[in-house]
Amino acid sequence: MQIDNDLAKNLELVYSYQKEIFVLQQTLALLGWDERTYMPKKAAESRAEQNAFIEGLIHEKITSEKLYTALETLKKERLENKEALMIEKLHKEVLRARKIPKELVEEIAKIASIAYNSWIKAKEESNFSILAPVLEKIVELKIKKAKCIISSNCLYDNLLDYYEEGMTAEKLRPIFEKLKAGLKELLKRIENSENYKNQKIMPDKILEARPQLELARELAKSMGLSEDNFRIDTTEHPFSTKISSEDVRITTNVRKGVFNSLSSSIHEMGHALYSLNLPKEDAYNILGQEASTGLHESQSRFWENMIGLGRPFWEYFFPKFNSKYNLQGNFEEWYQDINAVFPGKIRIESDEIHYCLHIILRFEIELGLIEGKIKVKDLPKVWNEKMKEIFGYTPKNDREGVLQDVHWSTGEFGYFPTYAIGTIYAAQLYDSIKRDIPNIGGDIFQGNFSRISEWLTKKVHIRGSKLLADDIIKNTCGSGLNPEVFLEYLNKKYSEIYDLEKIKTSN
């Protein structure tokens, strides 16, 4: 009796601690959302204090003796499967957190907040030296953090694991090599095609924001997103964030590229669907969260690329879009234009083929930074050299080069690879859904996304984090992270667009 009682008490403690931690994380998410959308400039310093303090509280909770002791005890108990899994996952988190001093957590949070604003300024003025000193500090602190954890010999893995549990640089390297080779090969074929040589790139055109936002909101509805659960705002670097299991915030902005804002909205709405369709009963425990950043990204990429850049989608959507903007072109031209391949300098404006090359570049650089082989002060030089090597040219300035992304300034090392992971996963999911829903193109063509949304929820969202991301994909698609499927998808799609079969025959 006494034992059962202790068991119940310990379980209760574990549940209530988790809830507190998640509520604090939600609060932190709101502080972050506000910081990047509406916060007045001069509040940067006080926001840094607020972020650091809440981060510190979370760390205090997760490393507390009480939680640790309860978990250690519960690990020895016979629990039903789901609870045992929860305890195991949480125990792993707690052990990792307990290796990191609270001061370090707070220091990183504080400096990341300040660096975010330095990045904005540095980018505005296209001057890396504005960001350099604070970035140097961040790299130093992240290395320090990785050294505290040291569950892998590779320092970088300790950071990567926060975003992509179970993934390592060693696993990624050959996958990225294969991917790089495949992408370069496809690019070469495209570049040799008549279509590519004759391709007229649509002039970069900034389309008014309001109609794009209106269209995004309309689309959200048909994707199954309710305005009662999410909102769209504008920001410098679009993101989405979960404030609670019923409240997801999407952001977008308007930049070069004909439908950039709409496209980034579709992307973020994919994220939102994932967050809102997680198992509600586990909203406040570790099993009810997104399985990994890469899997999160697979959801956004799926909607952005496989749906939002696909032929059936635009057959459905082109008239709506055209009626807002009167683009003066026919559908075929439009479809070719939005899928036009060309080496761009900016990752988030990149076509589907170049995109992952951008990621591989960043992965190689950040790996070097954390391993101490690349110095912060050399970043612009290293960046430009790698761009030359992979893309064949040098960025005009830092804004177009090393300063284009926010991630490093906010300390997110190990994040970039998840974009490529997600992109590959998305292609794998697309491959599977086409088998499960044979006439998926027909649904899309009619603007009917409900079967797609439901499939994704059933196969991915509702599983929460009961499995690792790679196992969720393996379960659904038959294999884990598999660049071949993505390359096949690209080859098929772009062979059509650039009429590559013709070349093969003629050669």
Next chain:
Amino acid sequence: MQIDNDLAKNLELVYSYQKEIFVLQQTLALLGWDERTYMPKKAAESRAEQNAFIEGLIHEKITSEKLYTALETLKKERLENKEALMIEKLHKEVLRARKIPKELVEEIAKIASIAYNSWIKAKEESNFSILAPVLEKIVELKIKKAKCIISSNCLYDNLLDYYEEGMTAEKLRPIFEKLKAGLKELLKRIENSENYKNQKIMPDKILEARPQLELARELAKSMGLSEDNFRIDTTEHPFSTKISSEDVRITTNVRKGVFNSLSSSIHEMGHALYSLNLPKEDAYNILGQEASTGLHESQSRFWENMIGLGRPFWEYFFPKFNSKYNLQGNFEEWYQDINAVFPGKIRIESDEIHYCLHIILRFEIELGLIEGKIKVKDLPKVWNEKMKEIFGYTPKNDREGVLQDVHWSTGEFGYFPTYAIGTIYAAQLYDSIKRDIPNIGGDIFQGNFSRISEWLTKKVHIRGSKLLADDIIKNTCGSGLNPEVFLEYLNKKYSEIYDLEKIKTSN
């Protein structure tokens, strides 16, 4: 040496606890701001959890043994004046907080969050019964809270003291009686005037929001508010909130009344100036905060009424306003119109004379609620009877009656009187500033508000809460809360507008 060391340690603890408490309060302020501006509807429940949890944390901090022990020890030490004062004030807060169970604090926070949304719905549908059950619960909990504190025999005082330290129902009653009598007398004189009898009320007109927001932003600059420190958003019930000493959020909305949105912006900008001009060095301790809600309100009322409804202001501002809206009237008509006196049903749309009558009505009712003499279920009836008694008519429905204000639904009992207190203080400050800056009208006429802002900062803002609000007013104006000065101000202004002297002579 040891003693000095302990002293330093205790002081350090007190400072760091205060900082943590203020940072948590700032976080809570952001949760609240978001809840009333941008939060998706279905997030209400999770927001309630978040609010309750942070409230609980604040309570935990402020009631902690460590802080209590440090304060008890420090109270016996010889400290320099300012520190001694800080310890004394904080000790008082801590003692009060320690009387209230954490569960009660969390329960109130949670239900207030839920009730806010019930209020929105009840008001939309003009149906008090939607709010009634949850409001009953709130009143019950607030009475429970007041009973925990019991530092005054009058239960209500224990709640009032949170907003207006040192103020009591007993002190307020005769002041409000005098005020009520004076207002009614002035109203009678106005109602007997030829001008009143001939007065054509401008039709209620909803002027587009955007130009009003633009004008408000322009005005903010000349009042000394920087866009780097504040922002304006829209909401149901306008408010302003301090997210940090460098970050104040103003809200407004557009409703009936020709310049309602602008007027409410001016009001909230008065609040913002106060919050942003508090002593920065005390931002994270109890001496650097606003002295009371009433004094806060004096700042908004000063700008809204004494400046924003005054003749010199509109002599300066009418052309600007007119150029946005083309109102097709001359300045004299406009000035008379915006100051037209008539018994309105809605407090926040009320003229300067009726306004405090609205407050007195609410004060009498909430006093009755907390003393148990009025039941929640009878509120619509009681409200309508009092309206009939004081204003001479009955509201058409609950939306126009008991549901018009948010305060009770969020548990803010003891808040309403501070509107009248602030209004009176504002008149006292106006009376004093005219002596210190003889040609104040000339400044306003030129749209130059810098001397006024500076004076308010020097006399009020920068003092923080080192003195009680009433003592700050006494120091600056020669007497504490004094309705006579306000009545004099009204008599003078409205005698002119309604040509009351003429009546006197002719009678």
